[in-house]
Amino acid sequence: MPDTLPNISGLGSWPAAVTVKQAARQTLSIFDEDWWLDASAPGAWDRAQVEWGGVVVGDMAFHFKRRWGLNYIAMPHLTRTMSPRLYPPPAKAATRDMLNQTIVSELMQKLPKHDRFERSLEPGCASVQGFVHANLAVTHMYTFRSKASDGPETMLRDMHQEARRAINKAQRECSIEHSMDLDRFIGLHRQSYGKGTLVHYDVLKRIFSAAESRGQVEIVFARLNGATDCAAMILIWDDTAMYTWLLARDRVQNHVGATSLLTFEAMKSAHRIGRILDLDGYVTPAVGTFLAKFGLQPVVRPYVNGSSRVWQALRCATGIVKPSRKDRHFRVA
Numbered sequence: 001m002p003d004t005l006p007n008i009s010g011l012g013s014w015p016a017a018v019t020v021k022q023a024a025r026q027t028l029s030i031f032d033e034d035w036w037l038d039a040s041a042p043g044a045w046d047r048a049q050v051e052w053g054g055v056v057v058g059d060m061a062f063h064f065k066r067r068w069g070l071n072y073i074a075m076p077h078l079t080r081t082m083s084p085r086l087y088p089p090p091a092k093a094a095t096r097d098m099l100n101q102t103i104v105s106e107l108m109q110k111l112p113k114h115d116r117f118e119r120s121l122e123p124g125c126a127s128v129q130g131f132v133h134a135n136l137a138v139t140h141m142y143t144f145r146s147k148a149s150d151g152p153e154t155m156l157r158d159m160h161q162e163a164r165r166a167i168n169k170a171q172r173e174c175s176i177e178h179s180m181d182l183d184r185f186i187g188l189h190r191q192s193y194g195k196g197t198l199v200h201y202d203v204l205k206r207i208f209s210a211a212e213s214r215g216q217v218e219i220v221f222a223r224l225n226g227a228t229d230c231a232a233m234i235l236i237w238d239d240t241a242m243y244t245w246l247l248a249r250d251r252v253q254n255h256v257g258a259t260s261l262l263t264f265e266a267m268k269s270a271h272r273i274g275r276i277l278d279l280d281g282y283v284t285p286a287v288g289t290f291l292a293k294f295g296l297q298p299v300v301r302p303y304v305n306g307s308s309r310v311w312q313a314l315r316c317a318t319g320i321v322k323p324s325r326k327d328r329h330f331r332v333a
Helices: 020-024 034-040 093-110 128-133 152-158 161-173 182-196 201-213 258-272 285-292 309-321
Strands: 045-052 055-067 070-074 116-120 137-145 174-179 217-224 228-237 241-249 276-278 297-307
Touching: 034 055, 034 201, 045 093, 055 093, 070 309, 093 128, 128 137, 128 297, 137 285, 152 258, 161 174, 161 258, 174 258, 182 201, 182 217, 182 228, 182 241, 201 217, 217 258, 228 258, 241 258, 258 276, 297 309
Parallel strands: 070 116, 241 276
Antiparallel strands: 045 055, 055 070, 116 297, 137 276, 137 297, 174 217, 217 228, 228 241
Protein backbone atom coordinates (compact mmCIF):
# COMPACT_ATOMS: atom_id res chain seq x y z
CA MET A 1 0.00 0.00 0.00
CA PRO A 2 1.29 3.50 -0.74
CA ASP A 3 2.40 5.44 2.31
CA THR A 4 3.04 8.73 0.51
CA LEU A 5 0.75 11.33 -0.99
CA PRO A 6 -0.73 10.31 -4.34
CA ASN A 7 0.47 12.26 -7.35
CA ILE A 8 -2.56 14.56 -7.64
CA SER A 9 -2.19 18.26 -8.38
CA GLY A 10 -4.02 20.87 -6.34
CA LEU A 11 -2.89 19.75 -2.87
CA GLY A 12 -2.39 22.43 -0.25
CA SER A 13 0.16 22.41 2.53
CA TRP A 14 -0.33 19.68 5.08
CA PRO A 15 0.42 20.59 8.69
CA ALA A 16 3.13 18.31 10.03
CA ALA A 17 1.48 18.46 13.45
CA VAL A 18 -1.45 16.30 12.33
CA THR A 19 -1.13 13.02 14.22
CA VAL A 20 -3.06 9.81 14.70
CA LYS A 21 -4.24 11.01 18.11
CA GLN A 22 -5.51 14.33 16.73
CA ALA A 23 -7.29 12.62 13.88
CA ALA A 24 -9.05 10.32 16.34
CA ARG A 25 -10.51 13.33 18.12
CA GLN A 26 -12.81 14.11 15.20
CA THR A 27 -16.48 13.67 16.02
CA LEU A 28 -17.75 10.09 15.85
CA SER A 29 -21.23 8.69 15.66
CA ILE A 30 -22.09 6.80 18.83
CA PHE A 31 -22.12 3.61 16.74
CA ASP A 32 -18.48 4.09 15.74
CA GLU A 33 -17.05 4.75 19.19
CA ASP A 34 -14.56 2.21 20.52
CA TRP A 35 -16.62 1.65 23.66
CA TRP A 36 -19.75 0.91 21.60
CA LEU A 37 -17.91 -1.61 19.45
CA ASP A 38 -16.33 -3.20 22.53
CA ALA A 39 -19.82 -3.73 23.94
CA SER A 40 -21.55 -4.83 20.74
CA ALA A 41 -18.77 -7.04 19.33
CA PRO A 42 -16.19 -7.76 22.06
CA GLY A 43 -12.98 -9.11 20.53
CA ALA A 44 -14.51 -9.21 17.04
CA TRP A 45 -13.80 -5.77 15.65
CA ASP A 46 -10.82 -3.74 14.52
CA ARG A 47 -9.92 -0.62 12.54
CA ALA A 48 -8.27 -0.51 9.14
CA GLN A 49 -6.04 2.55 8.84
CA VAL A 50 -4.32 4.33 5.97
CA GLU A 51 -1.33 6.63 6.43
CA TRP A 52 0.39 8.85 3.87
CA GLY A 53 3.81 10.11 4.85
CA GLY A 54 3.25 9.09 8.46
CA VAL A 55 -0.04 10.98 8.70
CA VAL A 56 -3.40 9.21 9.13
CA VAL A 57 -5.67 9.99 6.19
CA GLY A 58 -8.43 7.50 6.95
CA ASP A 59 -9.64 4.74 9.21
CA MET A 60 -12.58 2.39 9.15
CA ALA A 61 -13.93 0.18 11.91
CA PHE A 62 -15.06 -3.28 10.89
CA HIS A 63 -16.69 -6.31 12.50
CA PHE A 64 -15.42 -9.70 11.32
CA LYS A 65 -17.39 -12.92 11.69
CA ARG A 66 -17.74 -16.34 10.08
CA ARG A 67 -21.01 -17.97 9.08
CA TRP A 68 -21.69 -21.02 6.94
CA GLY A 69 -17.95 -21.24 6.32
CA LEU A 70 -17.85 -17.73 4.82
CA ASN A 71 -16.15 -14.57 6.07
CA TYR A 72 -18.37 -11.56 6.74
CA ILE A 73 -17.43 -7.94 7.36
CA ALA A 74 -20.62 -6.36 8.63
CA MET A 75 -22.02 -4.21 11.42
CA PRO A 76 -22.26 -5.60 14.96
CA HIS A 77 -25.66 -6.36 16.43
CA LEU A 78 -27.80 -3.27 17.21
CA THR A 79 -25.30 -1.00 15.44
CA ARG A 80 -27.01 1.29 12.93
CA THR A 81 -24.17 2.88 10.94
CA MET A 82 -20.41 2.48 10.47
CA SER A 83 -18.79 5.24 8.46
CA PRO A 84 -15.11 5.56 7.58
CA ARG A 85 -13.33 8.67 8.83
CA LEU A 86 -11.51 10.45 6.03
CA TYR A 87 -8.83 13.08 6.60
CA PRO A 88 -7.53 14.12 3.15
CA PRO A 89 -4.88 16.85 3.01
CA PRO A 90 -6.06 20.40 2.23
CA ALA A 91 -7.15 20.69 -1.41
CA LYS A 92 -9.84 22.22 -3.59
CA ALA A 93 -13.14 20.34 -3.73
CA ALA A 94 -12.50 18.33 -6.90
CA THR A 95 -9.10 17.18 -5.67
CA ARG A 96 -10.46 16.38 -2.21
CA ASP A 97 -13.11 14.12 -3.75
CA MET A 98 -10.40 12.26 -5.69
CA LEU A 99 -8.34 11.87 -2.53
CA ASN A 100 -11.33 10.52 -0.61
CA GLN A 101 -11.88 7.91 -3.33
CA THR A 102 -8.26 6.84 -3.09
CA ILE A 103 -8.42 6.61 0.71
CA VAL A 104 -11.55 4.43 0.63
CA SER A 105 -9.94 2.16 -1.96
CA GLU A 106 -6.87 1.72 0.24
CA LEU A 107 -9.02 1.10 3.32
CA MET A 108 -10.85 -1.70 1.48
CA GLN A 109 -7.50 -3.27 0.59
CA LYS A 110 -6.53 -3.23 4.27
CA LEU A 111 -9.48 -5.43 5.25
CA PRO A 112 -9.17 -9.19 5.88
CA LYS A 113 -10.20 -11.45 3.01
CA HIS A 114 -13.99 -11.71 2.99
CA ASP A 115 -16.99 -13.05 1.08
CA ARG A 116 -19.43 -10.36 2.16
CA PHE A 117 -19.07 -6.67 3.00
CA GLU A 118 -22.04 -4.61 4.15
CA ARG A 119 -22.78 -1.55 6.24
CA SER A 120 -24.97 1.52 6.49
CA LEU A 121 -23.27 4.90 6.44
CA GLU A 122 -24.04 8.09 8.30
CA PRO A 123 -26.10 10.60 6.27
CA GLY A 124 -23.80 12.78 4.18
CA CYS A 125 -20.81 10.44 4.54
CA ALA A 126 -18.02 11.48 2.15
CA SER A 127 -17.05 7.87 1.45
CA VAL A 128 -20.00 6.89 -0.78
CA GLN A 129 -18.36 7.62 -4.12
CA GLY A 130 -15.21 5.86 -3.02
CA PHE A 131 -17.19 2.70 -2.27
CA VAL A 132 -18.84 2.87 -5.69
CA HIS A 133 -15.41 3.24 -7.32
CA ALA A 134 -14.32 0.18 -5.31
CA ASN A 135 -17.03 -1.76 -7.21
CA LEU A 136 -19.49 -1.99 -4.33
CA ALA A 137 -23.24 -1.49 -4.64
CA VAL A 138 -24.86 1.44 -2.83
CA THR A 139 -28.57 1.49 -2.04
CA HIS A 140 -30.59 4.41 -0.69
CA MET A 141 -32.09 3.62 2.69
CA TYR A 142 -33.70 6.40 4.71
CA THR A 143 -34.09 7.81 8.14
CA PHE A 144 -35.84 10.98 9.33
CA ARG A 145 -34.04 13.83 11.07
CA SER A 146 -35.12 17.07 12.69
CA LYS A 147 -33.54 20.43 11.94
CA ALA A 148 -31.16 21.79 14.55
CA SER A 149 -33.23 24.97 14.83
CA ASP A 150 -36.58 23.24 15.43
CA GLY A 151 -38.00 22.81 18.91
CA PRO A 152 -40.66 20.21 19.81
CA GLU A 153 -43.56 22.64 19.41
CA THR A 154 -42.39 23.53 15.90
CA MET A 155 -42.08 19.84 15.08
CA LEU A 156 -45.55 19.21 16.52
CA ARG A 157 -46.97 21.98 14.32
CA ASP A 158 -45.34 20.52 11.21
CA MET A 159 -46.63 16.98 11.77
CA HIS A 160 -49.37 15.32 9.76
CA GLN A 161 -52.71 15.81 11.49
CA GLU A 162 -53.02 12.06 12.20
CA ALA A 163 -49.82 12.14 14.25
CA ARG A 164 -50.96 15.21 16.19
CA ARG A 165 -54.32 13.63 16.96
CA ALA A 166 -52.65 10.43 18.16
CA ILE A 167 -50.33 12.41 20.44
CA ASN A 168 -53.17 14.51 21.86
CA LYS A 169 -55.22 11.39 22.57
CA ALA A 170 -52.28 9.61 24.21
CA GLN A 171 -51.50 12.64 26.38
CA ARG A 172 -55.00 12.39 27.84
CA GLU A 173 -54.77 8.67 28.49
CA CYS A 174 -51.09 8.00 29.25
CA SER A 175 -48.47 9.32 31.59
CA ILE A 176 -44.76 9.54 30.76
CA GLU A 177 -41.98 8.19 32.95
CA HIS A 178 -38.23 8.50 32.33
CA SER A 179 -36.29 5.57 33.71
CA MET A 180 -33.06 3.57 33.53
CA ASP A 181 -34.77 0.25 34.32
CA LEU A 182 -33.56 -1.94 31.45
CA ASP A 183 -35.07 -5.13 32.90
CA ARG A 184 -38.47 -3.45 32.83
CA PHE A 185 -37.95 -2.54 29.17
CA ILE A 186 -36.77 -6.05 28.26
CA GLY A 187 -39.85 -7.52 29.95
CA LEU A 188 -42.11 -5.39 27.78
CA HIS A 189 -39.99 -6.12 24.70
CA ARG A 190 -40.23 -9.88 25.28
CA GLN A 191 -43.98 -9.51 25.56
CA SER A 192 -44.02 -7.53 22.32
CA TYR A 193 -42.00 -9.91 20.15
CA GLY A 194 -41.79 -13.23 21.99
CA LYS A 195 -39.56 -15.83 20.36
CA GLY A 196 -39.60 -13.80 17.15
CA THR A 197 -37.45 -11.05 18.60
CA LEU A 198 -34.35 -10.07 16.66
CA VAL A 199 -32.73 -8.46 19.71
CA HIS A 200 -30.02 -10.36 21.57
CA TYR A 201 -30.64 -9.21 25.11
CA ASP A 202 -27.15 -9.99 26.37
CA VAL A 203 -25.72 -7.61 23.76
CA LEU A 204 -28.37 -5.02 24.61
CA LYS A 205 -27.38 -5.19 28.28
CA ARG A 206 -23.70 -4.66 27.51
CA ILE A 207 -24.35 -1.67 25.25
CA PHE A 208 -26.86 -0.13 27.66
CA SER A 209 -24.46 -0.46 30.57
CA ALA A 210 -21.64 1.19 28.60
CA ALA A 211 -23.90 4.01 27.41
CA GLU A 212 -25.36 4.52 30.90
CA SER A 213 -21.88 4.93 32.38
CA ARG A 214 -21.29 7.74 29.87
CA GLY A 215 -24.66 9.43 30.34
CA GLN A 216 -25.78 8.74 26.77
CA VAL A 217 -28.97 6.72 27.20
CA GLU A 218 -32.39 6.83 28.80
CA ILE A 219 -35.66 4.91 28.60
CA VAL A 220 -39.05 6.58 28.23
CA PHE A 221 -42.16 4.63 29.27
CA ALA A 222 -45.78 5.38 28.41
CA ARG A 223 -48.14 4.16 31.12
CA LEU A 224 -51.81 3.70 30.33
CA ASN A 225 -53.93 5.49 32.94
CA GLY A 226 -50.75 5.76 34.99
CA ALA A 227 -51.02 2.08 35.89
CA THR A 228 -49.41 -0.25 33.33
CA ASP A 229 -46.67 0.12 30.73
CA CYS A 230 -48.13 0.16 27.23
CA ALA A 231 -44.99 1.22 25.33
CA ALA A 232 -41.34 2.11 25.91
CA MET A 233 -38.51 3.58 23.88
CA ILE A 234 -34.74 3.58 24.45
CA LEU A 235 -33.07 6.83 23.43
CA ILE A 236 -29.32 7.04 22.82
CA TRP A 237 -27.24 10.01 21.72
CA ASP A 238 -23.85 11.29 20.67
CA ASP A 239 -22.55 14.83 20.19
CA THR A 240 -24.84 15.44 17.20
CA ALA A 241 -27.98 13.33 17.30
CA MET A 242 -30.39 11.49 19.57
CA TYR A 243 -31.72 8.21 18.17
CA THR A 244 -35.02 6.47 18.87
CA TRP A 245 -33.03 3.25 19.12
CA LEU A 246 -35.39 0.52 20.34
CA LEU A 247 -39.16 0.34 20.85
CA ALA A 248 -41.38 -2.04 22.80
CA ARG A 249 -45.19 -2.13 22.86
CA ASP A 250 -47.78 -4.05 24.81
CA ARG A 251 -49.52 -5.97 22.01
CA VAL A 252 -52.49 -6.76 24.24
CA GLN A 253 -53.33 -3.18 25.23
CA ASN A 254 -52.19 -2.02 21.77
CA HIS A 255 -52.63 1.66 22.55
CA VAL A 256 -52.84 3.44 19.20
CA GLY A 257 -51.09 6.68 20.17
CA ALA A 258 -48.47 5.47 22.66
CA THR A 259 -45.65 5.19 20.11
CA SER A 260 -46.47 8.64 18.73
CA LEU A 261 -46.41 10.09 22.23
CA LEU A 262 -43.01 8.52 22.92
CA THR A 263 -41.68 10.00 19.66
CA PHE A 264 -42.89 13.44 20.76
CA GLU A 265 -41.16 12.91 24.11
CA ALA A 266 -37.99 12.04 22.18
CA MET A 267 -38.31 15.38 20.37
CA LYS A 268 -38.44 17.11 23.74
CA SER A 269 -35.46 15.18 25.10
CA ALA A 270 -33.34 15.88 22.01
CA HIS A 271 -34.14 19.58 22.18
CA ARG A 272 -33.39 19.69 25.91
CA ILE A 273 -29.82 18.43 25.44
CA GLY A 274 -29.17 20.29 22.18
CA ARG A 275 -29.30 17.38 19.71
CA ILE A 276 -31.18 16.77 16.50
CA LEU A 277 -33.57 13.82 16.57
CA ASP A 278 -32.99 10.83 14.29
CA LEU A 279 -35.89 8.38 14.01
CA ASP A 280 -33.31 5.64 13.37
CA GLY A 281 -34.34 4.39 9.96
CA TYR A 282 -36.71 1.70 8.78
CA VAL A 283 -36.90 -1.29 6.46
CA THR A 284 -40.59 -1.81 5.67
CA PRO A 285 -42.61 0.77 3.70
CA ALA A 286 -45.36 0.66 6.34
CA VAL A 287 -42.98 1.86 9.04
CA GLY A 288 -41.57 4.48 6.68
CA THR A 289 -45.08 5.83 6.06
CA PHE A 290 -45.74 5.97 9.80
CA LEU A 291 -42.50 7.84 10.52
CA ALA A 292 -43.09 10.29 7.68
CA LYS A 293 -46.15 11.59 9.54
CA PHE A 294 -43.92 13.22 12.16
CA GLY A 295 -42.82 15.83 9.62
CA LEU A 296 -39.05 15.38 9.96
CA GLN A 297 -36.75 15.53 6.96
CA PRO A 298 -36.12 12.26 5.09
CA VAL A 299 -32.37 11.81 4.70
CA VAL A 300 -30.38 9.05 3.03
CA ARG A 301 -28.52 6.43 5.03
CA PRO A 302 -26.48 4.82 2.24
CA TYR A 303 -26.32 1.04 2.43
CA VAL A 304 -23.09 -0.34 0.94
CA ASN A 305 -22.52 -3.98 0.06
CA GLY A 306 -20.47 -6.35 -2.04
CA SER A 307 -20.04 -10.12 -2.17
CA SER A 308 -18.19 -13.05 -3.64
CA ARG A 309 -19.79 -15.48 -6.08
CA VAL A 310 -20.00 -18.08 -3.33
CA TRP A 311 -22.01 -15.69 -1.15
CA GLN A 312 -24.27 -14.80 -4.07
CA ALA A 313 -25.02 -18.48 -4.68
CA LEU A 314 -25.79 -18.97 -0.99
CA ARG A 315 -28.09 -15.95 -1.00
CA CYS A 316 -30.04 -17.36 -3.95
CA ALA A 317 -30.53 -20.62 -2.05
CA THR A 318 -31.61 -18.97 1.21
CA GLY A 319 -33.87 -16.61 -0.72
CA ILE A 320 -35.85 -19.61 -1.90
CA VAL A 321 -36.08 -21.06 1.60
CA LYS A 322 -36.82 -17.73 3.36
CA PRO A 323 -38.24 -15.37 0.72
CA SER A 324 -40.13 -13.26 3.29
CA ARG A 325 -37.09 -11.69 4.96
CA LYS A 326 -37.94 -8.01 5.17
CA ASP A 327 -34.45 -6.75 4.36
CA ARG A 328 -33.91 -8.69 1.13
CA HIS A 329 -35.13 -5.92 -1.15
CA PHE A 330 -32.06 -3.77 -0.45
CA ARG A 331 -29.40 -6.41 0.12
CA VAL A 332 -28.08 -6.24 -3.43
CA ALA A 333 -25.67 -9.01 -4.41
